[in-house]
Amino acid sequence: MPNLSDATRHRILYGGDYNPEQWPEETWHEDVRLMRAAGVNSVTLGVFSWGKLEPRPGVHDFGWLDRLMDLMHAGGIGVVLATPTASPPPWLGHLHPDTLPRDEDGRTEWWGGRQHFSHSSATYRRHAAAITEALAARYAGHPALTMWHINNEYCTYDHGDEAATRFRRWLQDRYGTLDALNTAWCTAFWSQGYGDWAEVLPARRTHYLKNPTQALDFRRFTSDMLLECYVAERDIVRRHTPHLPVTTNFMPLWSGQDAWRWAEEEDVVSVDLYPDPRDPFGAQEGALVQDMTRSQARGPWLLMEQAAGPVNWRGVNHPKPRGLNRLWSLQAVARGADAVCYFQWRQSRQGAEKFHSGMVSHAGAEGRTYQEVKQLGADLAKLGPHAADSTVTADVAVLHDWHSWWAGAQDGRLSTRFDYTDVLRAWHRALWGAHLTTDFAHPEHDLTPYKAVVVPQLYALTDAAIDNLLAYARGGGTLVCGFLTGVADEDDRVRPGGMDARLRELFGIRTLHEWWPLETDETAACDGFRGTLWSEEIEPDGTATETVRYKGGELDGLPAVLRKGRAWYLSTLPEPDALRELLARIAADAGARPVLDGLPARVEAVRRGDLLFLLHHGRDPVTVDVPGTHRDLLTDATVTDRVTLGRYGVAVLAEPAS
Incomplete structure (x- = not known):
């Protein structure tokens, strides 16, 4: 089975979501130039492109994507190609209202945002399979293609009628008989006993408290239905490209997916990670998500999305202070990431996420964000041959x-x-x-x-x-x-x-x-x-x-x-x-011991393979005692017995070559 190392080849993937359909085509060549200057070696294309790829039912427009794939290959940049099924075009919901999900009150979730699909809709699944088949058939042999990314942040609930039918089928598979279901759900409480499968509903709104086991099973069902959607698209692209790894991006500690089960179905486990830069425990939140994702992957994993600066969905959206983006990115590498990626490459000028940062911000190539992105790209190029494919062990x-x-x-x-x-x-x-x-x-x-x-x-x-x-x-x-x-x-x-x-x-x-x-x-x-x-x-x-x-x-x-x-x-x-x-x-x-004793406050130490990562989550310089002689891969300096870390400083220490 293909895995992340098949795509990384002893390097750390660096880049992010690229949405060039939002920009004039003359911008694309400038983007490639800036990507190369920043050390970008991977971009994700097509995540939200269904409407552009299939503007009318069965009518495909691949010309623009052909040119982009060729442009990326010419620039030495690999492509993680996404199936665009997280955001169906308006024509799908308009022609097929059964593809739209309903909330627990029966209200339809309309197009105009994203994730507006019913995981249980046979019509949605048929159209999602068709666009996935078309993409896989067209680009399976393209030399730029390195990985597949299925859908995006699976997070849809559906309480509609088709979901109800599938829920009953799921429950029949789980319990076999109504008697077994009634026992499991304790339907003797509040006169809830079911005498016909047609009476069983999803966990819709009730006058008072819902049946807890019914609600629990509905969560299980939802995770399983979304997983069915993922597996269906995964199997299509695998049939065309059995040598390429397939992933989808988890949201950290998202309650809607049993990620242990999902991880078993992925070649590569990936996650989106957005700690609040003002959160005093932001670094620990990052460490938790990184440890969990590494454990789900049972090895190296992919940081699919992070923010180069502010996001747009908090009450107050703060930028990252100078150096914090680099620090948190290298923390992910320390805890097993073989890819460091962002949403997105170029900050949008319009749309719902125009104030969500990009690797190239509204300030352009002269802005601080892009300059820090360039520095990080240089750091990752130095670390890749030493860190990629190596493991993190824990007691x-x-x-x-x-x-x-x-x-x-x-x-x-x-x-x-x-x-x-x-x-x-x-x-x-x-x-x-x-x-x-x-x-x-x-x-x-x-x-x-x-x-x-x-x-x-x-x-x-x-x-x-x-x-x-x-x-x-x-x-x-x-x-x-x-x-x-x-x-x-x-x-x-x-x-x-x-x-x-x-x-x-x-x-x-x-x-x-x-x-x-x-x-x-x-x-x-x-x-x-x-x-x-x-x-x-x-x-x-x-x-x-x-x-x-x-x-x-x-x-x-x-x-x-x-x-x-x-x-x-x-x-x-x-x-x-x-x-x-x-x-x-x-x-x-x-018998479990810290990686390093006597660490100053706000300094984190992680060992990945033969490398010792020291990450300083403070602003004032500190000195860390590190017995012996080491080489700092980031500076190529030799350090003996101690290393000084400045504001948000990082050192990656290796034993010097003999």
């Missing part, structure tokens, strides 16, 4: 599962104060702050390679996942679980005792009496720290070897943290410093 795994997220995010839960992704970020931030490199893993994955496994929160766990956690812990692994874990099964059915009995035994819990969610700004005093968001009334069974207790209030004297052997349970979320210190101590006891 610690963070467990994450979309199905558990979906189940725990339902209405009618105990607290709306906390969000699953906020808890996930808090735990990853603690490990990142302790300078521990982490992978992500599904709870049913093989966990034996890791010295420590942490579970920030997995509300719903299958029996297979629980057995996997037990086997890991009983096999000598260090397991750390956060609150509200193991509460429900895959049907969102609360397990007897409020937590799976096997997990209670593992952690030394006799009874979980009550959950005590905390109010906004409320904390729970504990021995040595304060807990946030949550607390639990736990009665231990006397087998725990270490206990941190609550102090004061209703839970005074009861355990906040339990340790039994190498298994830990946290019934609250410690404040950030306390969580970092606790996880760092647990990881150290398990």
